[in-house]
Amino acid sequence: MTKITYVTSQGERIDTEGENGSTVMETAIMNAVPGIVAECGGACTCATCHVYVDDAWRQTVGGPSSMEEDMLDFAFDVRDSSRLSCQIKVRQELDGLVVHVPTRQG
Template sequence: MTKITYIAHDGSKFEVEAENGSTVMENAIRNAVPGIEAECGGACACATCHVYVDEAWSAAVGEPEAMEEDMLDFAYDVRPTSRLSCQIRVSDELDGLVVQVPERQA
């Protein structure tokens, strides 16, 4: 199991054990992490699972693909480390991943 830490806008932390192959969004929903709405269910068709990847994890997570970049145009307060959590697949390489939830979703 891979550990992911979600930091809510108010600073509260949610540490989750995630199965490899699942997404960062799926694990947020399963564990009731506040601020991750995921209205499209993970189809990369909205921007309501937007997170900021901790800079230390940016290289491991990688860059968004074109479709995700297009959807990020609809996200609130996009930053260089913004990603849609539905597009981040959990793997052993992401053990310890830290993401922050924005103040609000789109």
């Protein structure tokens, strides 16, 4: 299991464990993380699982694909650290990952 911390827009830290091979979005849904809506269920056809990857983790997580970048156009308050959590696969290298949930979803 890989530890993932979600920081809500209110500053609450929610520590979870994600199953390798799942996604950061699926882990958020399984742990009822507020602010992760995931309307499309992980199909990369909406922007309601938008997160900001903590600066310390951006290089390890990597950047978005071109399809993900297109969907981020529909997200609210996009930043350089923005990713769709449905597109981040949980893997051992991400143990300790911290992501921040925006104040609202696109």
